[in-house]
Structures are given as structure tokens and as C-alpha cells.
Amino acid sequence: xxxxxxxxxxxxxxxxxxxxxxxxxxxxxxxxxxxxxxxxxxxxxxxxxxxxxxxxxxxxxxxxxxxxxxxxxxxxxxxxxxxxxxxxxxxxxxxxxxxxxxxxxxxxxxxxxxxxxxxxxxxxxxxxxxxxxxxxxxxxxxxxxxxxxxxxxxxxxxxxxxxxxxxxxxxxxxxxxxxxxxxxxxxxxxxxxxxxxxxxxxxxxxxxxxxxxxxxxxxxxxxxxxxxxxxxxxxxxxxxxxxxxxxxxxxxxxxxxxxxxxxxxxxxxxxxxxxxxxxxxxxxxxxxxxxxxxxxxxxxxxxxxxxxxxxxxxxxxxxxxxxxxxxxxxxxxxxxxxxxxxxxxxxxxxxxxxxxxxxxxxxxx
Amino acid sequence: xxxxxxxxxxxxxxxxxxxxxxxxxxxxxxxxxxxxxxxxxxxxxxxxxxxxxxxxxxxxxxxxxxxxxxxxxxxxxxxxxxxxxxxxxxxxxxxxxxxxxxxxxxxxxxxxxxxxxxxxxxxxxxxxxxxxxxxxxxxxxxxxxxxxxxxxxxxxxxxxxxxxxxxxxxxxxxxxxxxxxxxxxxxxxxxxxxxxxxxxxxxxxxxxxxxxxxxxxxxxxx
Numbered sequence: 001x002x003x004x005x006x007x008x009x010x011x012x013x014x015x016x017x018x019x020x021x022x023x024x025x026x027x028x029x030x031x032x033x034x035x036x037x038x039x040x041x042x043x044x045x046x047x048x049x050x051x052x053x054x055x056x057x058x059x060x061x062x063x064x065x066x067x068x069x070x071x072x073x074x075x076x077x078x079x080x081x082x083x084x085x086x087x088x089x090x091x092x093x094x095x096x097x098x099x100x101x102x103x104x105x106x107x108x109x110x111x112x113x114x115x116x117x118x119x120x121x122x123x124x125x126x127x128x129x130x131x132x133x134x135x136x137x138x139x140x141x142x143x144x145x146x147x148x149x150x151x152x153x154x155x156x157x158x159x160x161x162x163x164x165x166x167x168x169x170x171x172x173x174x175x176x177x178x179x180x181x182x183x184x185x186x187x188x189x190x191x192x193x194x195x196x197x198x199x200x201x202x203x204x205x206x207x208x209x210x211x212x213x214x215x216x217x218x219x220x221x222x223x224x225x226x227x228x229x230x231x232x233x234x235x236x237x238x239x240x241x242x243x244x245x246x247x248x249x250x251x252x253x254x255x256x257x258x259x260x261x262x263x264x265x266x267x268x269x270x271x272x273x274x275x276x277x278x279x280x281x282x283x284x285x286x287x288x289x290x291x292x293x294x295x296x297x298x299x300x301x302x303x304x305x306x307x308x309x310x311x312x313x314x315x316x317x318x319x320x321x322x323x324x325x326x327x328x329x330x331x332x333x334x335x336x337x338x339x340x341x342x343x344x345x346x347x348x349x350x351x352x353x354x355x356x357x358x359x360x361x362x363x364x365x
Numbered sequence: 366x367x368x369x370x371x372x373x374x375x376x377x378x379x380x381x382x383x384x385x386x387x388x389x390x391x392x393x394x395x396x397x398x399x400x401x402x403x404x405x406x407x408x409x410x411x412x413x414x415x416x417x418x419x420x421x422x423x424x425x426x427x428x429x430x431x432x433x434x435x436x437x438x439x440x441x442x443x444x445x446x447x448x449x450x451x452x453x454x455x456x457x458x459x460x461x462x463x464x465x466x467x468x469x470x471x472x473x474x475x476x477x478x479x480x481x482x483x484x485x486x487x488x489x490x491x492x493x494x495x496x497x498x499x500x501x502x503x504x505x506x507x508x509x510x511x512x513x514x515x516x517x518x519x520x521x522x523x524x525x526x527x528x529x530x531x532x533x534x535x536x537x538x539x540x541x542x543x544x545x546x547x548x549x550x551x552x553x554x555x556x557x558x559x560x561x562x563x564x565x566x567x568x569x570x571x572x573x574x575x576x577x578x579x580x581x582x583x584x585x586x587x
Contacts, residue, residue: 029491084439084441087438089438089462092467096466096467096495098491353444
């Protein structure tokens with residue numbers, strides 16, 4: 001009974017927090033135990049976003065570890081790190097103030113890989129003596145990562161955007177959009193509120209599941225498909241000419257709204273679709289001396305290690321989502337952003353002002 | 366459009382923070398900072414400010430003739446503060462990009478006052494305890510701790526109103542400032558536990574904002 005209740009609680013919380021994941025869901029920062037950790041147990045650091053903390057705890061069931069929840073304003077790891085809410089300072093603060101120093105005999109901690117857009121590993125070491133490493137992207141890979149002695153497979157390093165992740169992003173965009181539309185139409189034309197809200201959820205799911213898989217002209221194709229579907233659905237439930245026109249127009253508007261620009265909503269944002277506005281990550285091979293920090297944190301495996309001489313090359317630049325993690329982590333400043341006009345944005349600006357797909361888009365000189 | 370709004374929210378935007386704080390305190394934020402600066406002057410001249418943000422309190426401390434060490438973990442906010450106070454600050458202020466926990470590296474007994482406004486309520490209890498102990502260490506004996514923050518009111522009716530407003534307030538606070546704050550319940554006890562003696566306090570907005578003035582006993586607990 002207790003297990004059933006707890007499962008129900010977790011499932012319903014998962015649902016609510018996924019639908020409303022645009023909002024912060026803060027949980028208390030500080031040190032927690034997973035299982036029965038001792039002096040040698042690994043120290044895992046994460047954000048204070050409730051959904052993440054609960055998922056991580058579930059993924060680690062049956063293992064012993066210290067979980068250090070760093071204050072990230074209740075925002076998830078990738079967004080917080082990229083937007084300036086989970087930086088070196090929050091991690092240093094958590095390591096210093098949580099009392100973890102007294103609990104373990106080592107000074108090694110594992111951060112989620114996606115924190116690499118905001119947390120500078122070597123800075124953490126300089127400020128408080130802890131050596132942090134970037135573990136896998138996903139919490140569920142942590143047990144395998146620990147079992148492999150901290151070896152991260154290609155699979156663990158990649159952000160996959162599989163169907164489940166796409167559905168989550170769709171829910172995160174679809175439900176708030178539906179709520180706003182329902183509220184708006186409740187006052188304009190109440191009978192339209194529910195169907196339009198439902199329709200916006202359907203569109204959001206269609207968008208995240210199929211949009212980036214459509215051929216060009218993508219926006220036009222998507223708009224036509226949604227408008228056609230809306231018209232067919234309206235006709236099937238016996239709508240007249242006015243309802244058909246409304247269905248078509250609302251679908252076009254909705255498509256326009258849903259496809260503007262998606263800061264952080266990968267896979268839609270940052271890929272090839274918005275390339276004309278975006279910066280490119282460039283490598284200065286002369287400065288690279290094969291630290292491979294970029295290779296370690298790139299969520300799209302854009303880099304290739306070369307052995308002689310020991311350097312990296314950008315082998316899959318077309319996959320880059322401009323998260324900036326590589327630029328932030330490179331100790332040699334060999335990586336930087338370059339805009340379309342060929343102007344270079346120095347790595348330090350990226351580090352301090354979070355110029356990336358999620359954070360600021362521009363910084364005043 | 367929706368995405369632009371979201372981007373603004375998630376960005377740690379300095380302008381938004383200032384405007385939001387002003388709204389959340391019904392315009393009192395400045396008055397509260399004025400009170401802190403006044404108390405800091407009485408304590409002496411060397412002040413460390415924790416969480417200086419865009420420099421609103423730093424400016425008042427400088428105007429009152431203090432030498433300020435301003436600490437903040439947000440580089441964008443610091444940059445704004447630095448440029449806003451560039452002319453007023455010549456040699457009188459030092460900016461440090463660090464978390465509040467790192468004030469323990471500034472030296473022992475080197476300040477006359479530690480000042481902080483609307484910052485502790487954004488910390489976890491563990492962070493707060495650490496920072497308060499570090500504050501005690503960096504103050505000279507008899508140095509003053511000046512904390513103004515959002516607190517849970519003491520009186521029953523005010524407490525009830527507070528409980529009812531809590532949810533919407535968190536949301537509003539986040540939308541306006543981008544920060545999630547928790548009104549502090551046992552701040553006086555936390556201050557005393559860190560080795561201070563409270564010598565005065567002042568409230569604003571029916572006790573929802575309070576300034577505590579405390580004196581270092583000069584014997585910070587380990």
C-alpha cells in the first residue's frame with residue numbers, strides 16, 4: 001500500500017512537473033544520502049530542480065552515494081547552467097557549506113555533463129580544492145558510469161532527443177500554451193476554448209515529434225499539414241464554413257507561434273533551422289593541445305580526437321547546437337564563437353555572460 | 366513571442382531584478398538599503414557587502430563614506446554595478462565575483478561591518494549558517510552584522526496572511542526577479558547561533574521585511 005501510494009505520488013508529480021516544467025520547482029539544496037553512503041562513496045552533484053532530484057534518486061536505487069543538491073533557483077541542470085543559475089559559484093558554495101567535506105575521505109565529485117555550459121571544472125578546483133568531473137548526460141546512466149570506473153561511453157555523452165524526451169518538451173510547451181489559449185478564449189468565445197486548447201496540445205506534440213524531420217520548406221509544410229488536419233477534424237464533427245475557416249486560421253497562427261524560436265528547446269532550436277541567426281563554434285588548432293575537455297562535454301559528439309599530434313578536430317560541426325559547453329571548458333581558449341560577419345566572441349565573454357543557446361543572445365560591448 | 370518571454374525569464378537579467386525587488390517591497394527596497402547604510406557608518410568604514418547585485422546598497426555605502434568590498438556571484442549583475450558606480454567608486458570599492466560562502470577567504474577580523482540585503486532568503490539553511498559563521502570571523506570584535514531580508518512575520522494574523530500569500534508570492538517573485546526566495550522563519554536565532562548578539566531591529570510592511578543589527582561577540586564558534 002505504502003509503495004503504491006508513493007508510486008502514485010511520484011507519477012502524478014512527474015506528470016504535473018513535466019507539463020509545467022517551464023516553472024521552477026525548487027527543492028531544498030544541501031546534502032542528501034542515497035542508500036547508505038560511506039567515506040569512499042561517490043559524491044554526485046545536481047541542481048535543486050525537484051523533478052531531477054527525484055529522478056536521480058530513483059535511478060540510483062540500490063547504490064550508495066552522497067547527493068549534493070546545489071542551489072539552481074529550482075531550474076533544471078541544462079537550463080540553469082546555460083542561463084547563469086548553476087555556475088561555478090553555486091557548486092563551490094554547495095561543496096563548502098553542505099558539510100560534505102566531513103563525510104568523505106576524498107575530494108572528487110561528479111557533475112551532470114549538461115552542467116558544463118555553466119560550471120567551470122578547473123575553477124571549482126582552484127576555489128575549493130574539489131576535483132569535479134562531468135559524468136553522463138542522463139541520470140539513469142550514472143550506475144553504469146560508476147561501475148565502469150568513470151568511463152563515459154559515446155552513448156552516455158550524447159543528448160539523444162528520443163521520443164520520450166521529445167514528448168516531454170512537447171508537454172512542457174503544449175500545456176502552458178493550451179492554458180493561455182483556453183483562458184483567452186474563455187473571455188472571447190467560450191465554446192472555442194476547449195477545442196482550441198486541445199488542438200494546441202496536439203500541435204505541440206506534432207511539432208516536437210516531426211518538425212525537424214520534415215523537408216524544406218519546413219514551416220510551410222507543417223502549417224499546411226496542421227491546417228488540413230484541423231479542417232478535416234472540424235468537418236468530421238460537423239462544423240460549418242465559419243468553423244472550417246476558424247480552424248485553418250487558428251492552425252496557421254498556432255504554427256507561427258510555436259515555430260518562432262526556441263531558446264533551449266532542442267532539438268528544434270539551435271540546429272540547422274536557425275543557422276542564419278546563429279554563431280558557429282570555431283577551433284584554433286594552434287592553441288589546442290589535446291586536453292579533450294570539449295570532447296568530454298559535447299552533447300552532440302561534434303569533436304574527434306586526433307593522436308598525432310594530440311589535438312581535436314570539429315568533425316561533425318553540422319550537429320552543433322551551440323550550447324557553448326566546449327568553449328566554456330577549454331583551458332586553452334582554443335574554441336570560440338564566430339558570428340556570420342566573422343566577428344569573434346571571446347571565450348571569457350561566453351563564460352561570464354552565458355552567451356549560448358539558452359542565455360543571452362547579445363551583450364552590450 | 367512566447368519563447369522570447371521565456372528567454373527573458375530564464376536569463377539572469379539585472380534590470381529585471383532591480384525592478385522586481387522594488388515592486389515586491391512596494392517601493393521600500395531603497396528605504397531599507399538606506400537604513401543599512403546608516404547603520405554601517407556607525408560601525409566604522411570597512412564594509413563587506415554580500416550579494417551586492419547591481420550595486421544599489423553599495424552606492425549608498427559609498428555615499429556615506431564607507432570602503433566597500435562588494436561580493437556577488439552573478440557576473441552580469443557585477444558588471445552593471447561596476448559601470449554604474451565607476452565614477453563614484455574611485456579606489457573605495459573592490460568587486461569580487463564569488464559566492465557568499467567564499468567571504469571566508471577575505472581574512473579574519475578585517476571588517477567593521479557585514480551588510481546584506483535580500484540575499485540570505487535565497488540561500489539554503491546550510492549555506493546561511495556557513496555564511497553567518499564566516500561573517501562573524503571576518504568581523505573585528507564588536508563589528509556589526511546588518512541583515513535586511515524577507516521574514517515570516519511574528520504575529521499570528523500577519524502569519525496567516527503570509528501563509529495565504531506564499532504560493533502566489535513565490536511565483537510573482539520569480540517572474541519579477543528571476544530568483545526564488547524563501548522568507549526566513551528563525552533568522553534571529555540563526556544570527557545568534559553564529560556568534561552574534563542582536564542589538565536592534567526594524568520592520569517594514571507589516572513585519573514582512575526586517576533589518577537585524579547584531580554585534581560580533583568576537584568569539585566565532587568553530
